[in-house]
Amino acid sequence: MLKYLFAKNEDIPAGSAAVFFGFSAIIWFVIGTGLGSFNAAKLAFPDFVTGNIYFAFGHMRQVHVMAVIFGWISMAFAMAMMYITPALGNTKLWSEKLGLWNCLLWNVGLTLGLTVLWAGITSGREYSDFPWPVDLYLAFFVFIPLAVNVWMTILNRRTQGIYTTNWFFAAAVFMVIIVFLVGNSPEFFHLTGLTEAYLTWWFAHNVLGLWITPVAAAIAYYTIPKVTGNPLYSHRIGHLHFWSVVVFYSTPAAHHLMSAPLPEWLKSFASVEGVLILVPAIAFVSNIMLTMKGKWHMFVENIEVRFTITGCLMAIPLNMQGGFQQTRAINWYIHGTGWIVAHAHLALLGFSTFLEAAAVYLGLQTIMKRKLYSLTLANMHFWLLLIGFSIYWVSMTIAGLIQGAGKIYEVPYIDVVIAEHPYMIARWIGGTLVFTGNVLWLYNMWMTARKGTEVPEGRMPHELGYER
């Protein structure tokens, strides 16, 4: 990869940027989930690696979160954009060279950002923990170059219309820049008090709602029709999905602060808009499920379809939780408990990760023209992820309900900690399974690059049988 950084754009093979992004994403996924497993161990066994400032839980928790969001998830998005956007425009990526530099600077910036966070150099704001110089770096050397590449590729397309996936890509890369610059403004301009508190959650909500959710869904709009060969069930439902994301998903930021002193109208408004998130969610899930018509055997046989459909199915409980848990009727009980931690993992490790993993599997095989090295390893990856995640989600949901009950029945806090202990161990086991699965995945993709059977010109990888 690195040898192409100073090559002429025309001399760089198509897909180089996507491959660079793809492997970077998998490596960050291994790192991010490894840190998650380590952190979970500390919650289950508080004296595990103790008395060292650099391995303290409070220094490492945010490194895990930022590594999976801006390393794994966002880089997998970039990988998908680098190969899906040109494919859908019947053209080449506008600049492979920009893509390669984008990926290099992304890895450098993220490494720098996570290192300073690890050292305790933090803005102290959840999800926007990076100090503001790192935020500026990410905006100007990560997201703006990515947006330029995606937008120029779409503008230079050789098709008349723009396919659904590319609407989402184009809108999301634009919105994430706005979210980054506005959401971090308390740090740039030293805004204080409730403004700071509100903007923290404005950022946290919108980075999920206007970046992670729509891009993950956009990927499914590509992978399912592409692999199954069925056309997308409905372009119109796609429209409904897109417009309801822009209108409804961009407004409920304040529902993260339902118990904080914010203007009441703002909380009520956010809460109603929060329920309306069900509109894009139902549109998306039904559209994908109906696209599968007649091809459900691929849910069993094909690894990309299996990952994508599992992710889509997880969007159902995700949005049912998300839509209703933020209403006052439910929020007072579960706010700030493990229930929310479980929900966040359902969004990022359940729904979103499964869709991106499919895109990375499909993309790396397609670009490298190599059949997946081992179906067995891929199956193990799938099941370790699914079982590990399920253990995590179930145990944290139960722990959250215990905490909620403890909160309202005035149980002494330490009794809640004691009651949660078994679930903390289960959470660590679940997280460790996910980490193990990802190590297998990295090995599998590496072997695919080196030893995978060559896919003949004009063929898709899924048309070939698996060999191992």
Added chain:
Amino acid sequence: MAGFREYKVGSRLFALAFGGSMTITLFFPSINIASVSSTDVALSKQLAVGHETGFNLEDPFLQGKNKPVVVALKADPKTGQPLADAISVFVYQPGTTFPAGILHPRILGQGIEQLSVEQGHITDAQKAYGAVFTVSKGTYQGKEFSFIDNLTATKGWMPADVMHAAKDEDISHAGAGKTYFVREGCWWCHTLLPEQTQDWQVFGAPPMLGDFNGESPTAFGSDRKAPDLMHVGSRNSSKEWLMMHFFNPRLVQPHSIMPRFDYLWGEKDASGNKIDYDKWRAEYDDYREGKRVSPPEVPAYASDSEIRSLIDFMLSLK
């Protein structure tokens, strides 16, 4: 270039939809929030904590630099005359950045702003000379308000005078403590926001709209795995308990899952002796395994250690 010719309507609708939601979620709340007046809590909190406790260029490594101290003053530092009532003053040594309320009195709110500027002379405070502030009461247009009083301007008390008169036990490093609270990630488990449930009866009153003016970061926390700390200083004000709990929480609460923060003691203890952590941990392990009857003594912390500031911050959370 195919461009967006056929997407004119779509592009404009997008601008309308996205612009509309930004107006409702950013512009409208900003009008509301900007009109919130500071409560007494917000005034004393921002004076105690100073300008910024997250990353900032004056203290990039979050070492508790560039912070004020709070001094409980019993006598006039210039004349030595005893004061009728002991007062809390907030001492900004020369070069220390003032909090947002001093730099931008507008955020204090109607009445408080005018009193702080006209009677409290806060706009006369200069970073190069430092300043001593307190919270006083005054009336503006017939209503009583608390306001920020710049004692350096109104009484001529210089930071050095106050520090000279103060004894170490009268000084609180709560501002530096808040920095460590942020750096060590205490807020990943301990919220600073009792919720609107029966929580109130255990963890105390929830905060009010104006309790946060001038504070950054607010560090409410969202993932509560431990008791809320907003009023912890009222529930438990024992320095000895806090000291043991920070050094190894399992000394006072066997089921606690809190990490040990013994590393905040630094190299040396209160009497200047080097702290032998390995020895302490070995002895503690022996105690856990039943080879010792009692756990080893927790070393007394030095007065300039990080843990001292963090405990001062805990005690300031009334």
